[in-house]
Amino acid sequence: MTESSENTDAPAGREISIRTRGLDLKYGDFQALFDVTLDIEKGIITSLIGPSGCGKTTLLRSFNRINERYGNVTTTGEITVLGKNIYDSDVSLSELRKSVGMVFQRPNPLPISIYENVVFGLKSHTPRGGLKKPELDGHVEWALKQVHLWESTRDRLEDKATGLTLEQQQKLCIARLLPLKPQVILMDEPCSALDADGIARVEELIRELRKEFTIVMVTHNMGQAKRASDECIFMYLGRIVEHASTHELFFNPKENETAMYIEGRYG
Ligand SMILES: Nc1ncnc2c1ncn2[C@@H]1O[C@H](COP(=O)(O)OP(=O)(O)OP(=O)(O)O)[C@@H](O)[C@H]1O
Ligand SMILES: [Mg+2]
Numbered sequence: 001m002t003e004s005s006e007n008t009d010a011p012a013g014r015e016i017s018i019r020t021r022g023l024d025l026k027y028g029d030f031q032a033l034f035d036v037t038l039d040i041e042k043g044i045i046t047s048l049i050g051p052s053g054c055g056k057t058t059l060l061r062s063f064n065r066i067n068e069r070y071g072n073v074t075t076t077g078e079i080t081v082l083g084k085n086i087y088d089s090d091v092s093l094s095e096l097r098k099s100v101g102m103v104f105q106r107p108n109p110l111p112i113s114i115y116e117n118v119v120f121g122l123k124s125h126t127p128r129g130g131l132k133k134p135e136l137d138g139h140v141e142w143a144l145k146q147v148h149l150w151e152s153t154r155d156r157l158e159d160k161a162t163g164l165t166l167e168q169q170q171k172l173c174i175a176r177l178l179p180l181k182p183q184v185i186l187m188d189e190p191c192s193a194l195d196a197d198g199i200a201r202v203e204e205l206i207r208e209l210r211k212e213f214t215i216v217m218v219t220h221n222m223g224q225a226k227r228a229s230d231e232c233i234f235m236y237l238g239r240i241v242e243h244a245s246t247h248e249l250f251f252n253p254k255e256n257e258t259a260m261y262i263e264g265r266y267g
Contacts, residue, residue, distance in 0.1 A: 017042040017184055017214040018063055023077035025058060025067070032058045034238045036077070040231075045206065045215045047225040047246070050235035051266060056218040059235070060186050063216065064100035065093060082183055098125055101177035103187040107169035109161035109176075114153050117161045117172055118143050122179045139179040146178055147171040147205055167198035171205065185209070187217040191224065203228045222262060226250055234258045 018040040025033035032055050040046050048056040061067040062079060065086060079086050086096055098121070109117050118140045123131065140157065144150040149171050153164075161172055170190060177185060187206070191199040199221075206215060206228055219225050225232055225246065232249040234242045234257070242249060242258045253259045260266060 015042040016040065017082060018216070019078075019080045020062075021078040023059075023062065023075065023079060025055075025062060026074045027070075028072045032238050033062070036240055038233065038240055038243055040214070040216060042082075042214050043210065044230040045210045045217060045228055046231045046233060047229035048216065048218045048233050048235060049220075049222070049225050049261075050241075051261065052220075054235045055238040056235055057188055058238075060188055060216060060218050061102075063184065063186055064097050064102060066097065066102060094125070098180045099182055100184045100186060101180065101182040103170070103173050103177070103185065103190050105189045105192050107166055107173050107193065109164070109169050109172050111160060111162050113158045114144075114161045114164070114172065115140055115157040118176050118179065121176055125180065143175040143178040144172075146209070147175040148201075149175060165198075166193050167195075167201065170194065170198075170202060174205065174209070182213060184214045184216065187215065189218050189220060192220070199224070222250075222264075234261060236261070 016039045018038075020036050020038050023033055023036040024031065036059060048060060050056055058067060061070070062075060063081065063086075067073045067075075075087070081096070081100055084091070110120060112120070119131075119136045122136070122139060141150060141154075144153060149168060152168070153159075161169065164172060170193070174185070174190075190206070191202050194202060203224060206217065209215065210230075217229065219228075229246050232244065232246050233240055234249065234253075234255075236257050242253060242255045244254070249258060250262055253262065
């Protein structure tokens with residue numbers, strides 16, 4: 001997708017990556033999102049938090065229209081990514097998902113080699129024969145270095161990715177997005193399958209990546225939201241209750257529902 005200059009009505013100096021206006025979403029007759037209006041800033045980490053079933057995953061998945069794979073979804077309202085309405089008739093879903101990549105709760109590498117996982121997206125977006133081996137090798141080394149997997153996998157790139165540890169698999173799932181140069185990376189509870197050490201290392205990696213990519217992450221872990229994100233959005237029953245800097249939201253919440261949630265009184 002190309003960037004548009006009529007990007008946002010954000011204050012000067014604040015560039016907006018994802019903007020929604022009056023977004024409603026239904027699965028069949030069931031309404032999961034109500035009147036969602038938000039601006040997600042470019043180049044920061046924003047966490048979506050809130051009790052189970054409040055619509056975090058649904059909202060996250062609407063940013064690259066991957067929701068449409070999960071049943072009878074109807075959406076009204078507006079979503080723009082870098083100034084481009086993602087429901088415009090000229091939007092290619094494949095280009096949108098290249099530009100807005102996604103990491104899921106359970107690491108889901110393809111049952112092929114580590115090397116082929118990293119270049120899979122790149123190859124599928126390039127005309128056949130368009131990328132030669134040395135070029136692909138360069139992408140693999142670069143992407144694996146970005147996620148700190150290069151040293152541990154460089155001698156076994158032809159091994160099946162499914163043989164890696166869960167932490168390594170999740171890092172690989174992040175790595176395979178990077179050669180596509182996404183504008184935004186969506187992460188749905190990216191650490192929930194990992195142990196404490198894995199969580200710490202993947203959080204650190206996410207912090208590093210935000211220098212180059214806008215990250216929107218769903219998390220149930222309040223400690224993680226506090227440690228890893230710059231801004232937080234608290235959702236409840238399909239609505240945005242509060243969107244603020246992480247510090248404000250945790251230490252000076254404006255809404256009673258936010259305060260009750262972060263105090264652990266529900267959810
Ligand atoms: N494919 C679907 N078809 C019908 N209803 C769905 C579908 N996916 C989600 N829902 C419903 O939409 C609401 C929001 O679900 P969603 O998965 O977005 O919540 P969530 O905040 O991510 O929850 P959790 O924290 O448990 O992951 C829930 O009531 C859920 O049952
Ligand atoms: Mg969810």
